[in-house]
Amino acid sequence: xxxxxxxIKCGLCIHQHKCFFSNLSEEERDLLxxxxxxxxxxxxxxxxxxxxxxxxxxxxxxxxxxxxIEGDHDKNLILRxxxxxxxxxxxxxxDDNMLYRSSVTVMDSTACLIDIDVFKSIILSNKKYVPSxxxxxxxxxxxxxxxxxxxxxxxxEARIADALLYLVNEIYYSRVFxxxxxxxxxxxxxxxxxxxxxxxxxxxxxxEILHIKGKEIEVLNKKQLEYLSKVG
Amino acid sequence: xxxxxxxIKCGLCIHQHKCFFSNLSEEERDLLxxxxxxxxxxxxxxxxxxxxxxxxxxxxxxxxxxxxIEGDHDKNLILRxxxxxxxxxxxxxxDDNMLYRSSVTVMDSTACLIDIDVFKSIILSNKKYVPSxxxxxxxxxxxxxxxxxxxxxxxxEARIADALLYLVNEIYYSRVFxxxxxxxxxxxxxxxxxxxxxxxxxxxxxxEILHIKGKEIEVLNKKQLEYLSKVG
DNA sequence: CTAATAAATTGAGTTATCTCAATTTATTCC
DNA sequence: GGAATAAATTGAGATAACTCAATTTATTAG
Numbered sequence: 001x002x003x004x005x006x007x008i009k010c011g012l013c014i015h016q017h018k019c020f021f022s023n024l025s026e027e028e029r030d031l032l033x034x035x036x037x038x039x040x041x042x043x044x045x046x047x048x049x050x051x052x053x054x055x056x057x058x059x060x061x062x063x064x065x066x067x068x069i070e071g072d073h074d075k076n077l078i079l080r081x082x083x084x085x086x087x088x089x090x091x092x093x094x095d096d097n098m099l100y101r102s103s104v105t106v107m108d109s110t111a112c113l114i115d116i117d118v119f120k121s122i123i124l125s126n127k128k129y130v131p132s133x134x135x136x137x138x139x140x141x142x143x144x145x146x147x148x149x150x151x152x153x154x155x156x157e158a159r160i161a162d163a164l165l166y167l168v169n170e171i172y173y174s175r176v177f178x179x180x181x182x183x184x185x186x187x188x189x190x191x192x193x194x195x196x197x198x199x200x201x202x203x204x205x206x207x208e209i210l211h212i213k214g215k216e217i218e219v220l221n222k223k224q225l226e227y228l229s230k231v232g
Numbered sequence: 233x234x235x236x237x238x239x240i241k242c243g244l245c246i247h248q249h250k251c252f253f254s255n256l257s258e259e260e261r262d263l264l265x266x267x268x269x270x271x272x273x274x275x276x277x278x279x280x281x282x283x284x285x286x287x288x289x290x291x292x293x294x295x296x297x298x299x300x301i302e303g304d305h306d307k308n309l310i311l312r313x314x315x316x317x318x319x320x321x322x323x324x325x326x327d328d329n330m331l332y333r334s335s336v337t338v339m340d341s342t343a344c345l346i347d348i349d350v351f352k353s354i355i356l357s358n359k360k361y362v363p364s365x366x367x368x369x370x371x372x373x374x375x376x377x378x379x380x381x382x383x384x385x386x387x388x389e390a391r392i393a394d395a396l397l398y399l400v401n402e403i404y405y406s407r408v409f410x411x412x413x414x415x416x417x418x419x420x421x422x423x424x425x426x427x428x429x430x431x432x433x434x435x436x437x438x439x440e441i442l443h444i445k446g447k448e449i450e451v452l453n454k455k456q457l458e459y460l461s462k463v464g
Numbered sequence: 465c466t467a468a469t470a471a472a473t474t475g476a477g478t479t480a481t482c483t484c485a486a487t488t489t490a491t492t493c494c
Numbered sequence: 495g496g497a498a499t500a501a502a503t504t505g506a507g508a509t510a511a512c513t514c515a516a517t518t519t520a521t522t523a524g
Contacts, residue, residue, distance in 0.1 A: 069381040072462075077381045092370050094363040100374040124359050131326040131356075137369040138324050142332040144376040149301040149309045151384050152423040156511070183472060191384040193512060198473050214520080230304075388481070415502060425482060430503050446490080 009033045015061055018085045020132070021122070028122055035115035041065075041105045048089055048103040053096060056113040058088040063109020064171075064180055068188065070102050078189040080143060081106070081171050081181070087136060093120060106181050150229075151191040158232020159190040160200040161225040164210075168219055175219040241265045247293055250317045252364070253354070260354055267347035273297075273337045280321055285329040288345040290320040295341020296403075296412055300420065302334050310421040312375060313338070313403050313413070319368060325352060338413050382461075383423040390464020391422040392432045393457040396442075400451055407451040 010016065010029050021032060038061065041047060048054055050070055065082040067089050079101060082088040091097045093116050123129045150162050163186060168175055179186070187197035204210040209225060211218040219225065242248065242261050253264060270293065273279060280286055282302055297314040299321050311333060314320040323329045325348050355361045382394050395418060400407055411418070419429040436442040441457060443450040451457065 069377050071381045071385050075381075075385045077384055079377060079380065090370055090373070092367070092374075094367045095370070100377050124362060127356050127359070130362060133366075134369075135324070135326045137366075137373065138322055138327070141322070141369065141373055141376065142324075144373065144380065145301050145311060145332050148311065148376065148380055148383065149303045149307075151380065152309055153303050153307045194472075195474085195513080196511060202473075426502075427483080427504085428481065434503075 008038070010036070015085065020059065020085070020087065020129075023128075024122075025126075028126070031118055032114065032122070035118040037113050039111050039113055041109045041111060043105055043107045043109075046102060046104050047111065048091075048099050048101070050099055050102040053098045054091045055097060055116050057091070057093070057116055057119045058103075059112045059114070060084045060086065060088055061110045061112050063105055063107050063111075065103045065105045065109060066181065066185060066188075067101055067103050069100075076188050077191055078181075078185060079147065080140075083171065090137070091116065106185065154229070155232045156190070156192055156196055156200050157203075157228045158230075159192060160186075160197065160204070161228040161232065163190040164217075164219060165222075165225055165229060168222065175222060177217055179215045179217055240270070242268070247317065252291065252317070252319065252361075255360075256354075257358075260358070263350055264346065264354070267350040269345050271343050271345055273341045273343060275337055275339045275341075278334060278336050279343065280323075280331050280333070280335040282331055282334040284331055286323045286331055287329060287348050289323070289325070289348055289351045290335075291344045291346070292316045292318065292320055293342045293344050295337055295339050295343075297335045297337045297341060298413065298417060298420075299333050299335050301332075308420050309423055310413075310417060311379065312372075315403065322369070323348065338417065386461075387464040388422070388424055388428055388432050389435075389460045390462075391424060392418075392429065392436070393460040393464065395422040396449075396451060397454075397457055397461060400454065407454060409449055411447045411449055 008014070010019075010021070010024070010032050013019070016022070021028075024032065041063070047058060047065055060082055062084055065088060066078045067080050067082055068076050068078045070076050082103065088103055088111070089099070089101055091099050097116060123133060151159060154162070166189070167177065167179075171177075181189070183197055183201075184194045186201075187194040190197060201210065201212060205212050207224075209219070209221045211220055240246070242251075242253070242256070242264050245251070248254070253260075256264065273295070279290060279297055292314055294316055297320060298310045299312050299314055300308050300310045302308050314335065320335055320343070321331070321333055323331050329348060355365060383391060386394070398421070399409065399411075403409075413421070415429055415433075416426045418433075419426040422429060433442065433444060437444050439456075441451070441453045443452055
């Protein structure tokens with residue numbers, strides 16, 4: 001159980017309507033308020049560290065974090081990007097609370113940390129949360145399955161196309177965006193070296209598939225990205 | 233709801249003690265009996281087909297099945313091997329019942345098919361199943377995470393070593409085993425071409441890491457496989 | 465504002481892995 | 495049980511992607 005030093009109680013929280021926990025009973029809301037805390041993370045800070053355990057389930061309130069596996073020789077793979085009001089990642093909450101992936105903020109972020117025992121007691125006492133949790137876990141599993149086959153059998157063009165389409169369709173919801181991750185992160189999202197990433201981006205710029213100015217990216221030809229993803 | 237043409241009622245089933253559904257109430261057991269069926273699959277038959285939906289949750293009772301993603305140009309990836317009394321794979325049961333992976337038997341198998349609505353009603357009415365289901369989904373997610381980084385950054389030796397260690401530690405539970413999957417399947421488990429798989433196996437034989445005679449494989453030097461997995 | 469540091473790009477050479485084709489070995493079926 | 499078919503192995507050549515090093519560009523700190 002943790003000391004409550006959060007500024008805002010759930011009942012008064014401005015994020016209430018977007019929160020995973022909606023329509024809680026008075027009692028559950030009190031329990032949650034007593035056992036959650038809001039924390040600020042600077043860009044680049046580690047939230048979860050693979051190989052450790054955590055007693056918290058984390059929801060981002062603002063900012064963005066990468067969910068990644070850390071390999072040897074500084075070779076990491078970004079599995080997905082976590083955004084506000086999503087569950088960031090799951091410790092093994094019904095086993096040993098261990099973490100198999102790390103989470104690192106890619107920009108200044110705030111997060112709501114909920115005590116795992118409290119989380120468990122709420123989802124076990126209130127079956128309305130079971131379907132949405134299942135859905136979430138299932139979606140993550142499907143995302144990882146898709147990533148697997150894409151990363152293993154597709155060429156570099158297709159992998160960068162997939163990474164860009166992921167950013168457009170599932171992260172920024174726009175063809176025009178300011179890249180909030182580094183080129184190295186993009187490389188780790190596409191499972192390749194940063195040098196190759198740079199070259200492919202240059203090539204896409206050349207072919208007028210993208211307009212790039214530093215961190216500002218505009219997808220000029222999304223159809224072509226989808227085509228490359230398909231045939232690559 | 234499906235016609236019950238299963239031979240054995242859950243209460244009398246010899247697999248009862250190994251089954252996911254243990255200690256069911258009379259009522260629940262009756263419900264399950266009315267809405268499950270046992271089916272026989274020949275080796276190579278498709279149980280689940282990616283891109284379709286299914287109204288069944290499938291438990292193998294005997295045999296073995298590969299859970300795989302089918303890519304283009306006959307390029308597949310085997311994610312894991314399903315064994316008796318495990319949940320084979322999950323359709324999106326709280327969404328549209330869609331499947332994102334295919335399942336194909338690698339030997340003659342029998343399976344217990346349970347109606348998804350019945351499965352849902354049981355897990356929602358009986359919270360004792362929630363933790364084990366969560367655990368299961370979490371383990372699968374962790375397995376996929378690990379597969380991802382291993383397949384993407386490791387060399388061929390390490391990938392075959394990983395595949396062999398998976399077979400030894402999690403499938404056959406023995407250093408000596410009869411390979412129940414083909415060389416092509418082994419290649420799809422290691423995410424590489426069947427020719428390269430063949431070459432690496434030959435090399436391991438040469439180096440006396442393995443003893444191979446057709447489908448009969450003995451791991452002579454497990455430490456070396458673990459070493460190759462680590463450094464590769 | 466400039467120096468120092470870090471991030472990103474570009475180039476050239478190397479290598480791991482794939483593809484295609486030719487055999488060999490195993491399996492199926494009449 | 496032997497012919498036909500499929501699976502597995504082996505070899506040689508092609509290539510995609512990596513690594514290392516050199517610049518260039520961007521960011522941070524004094």
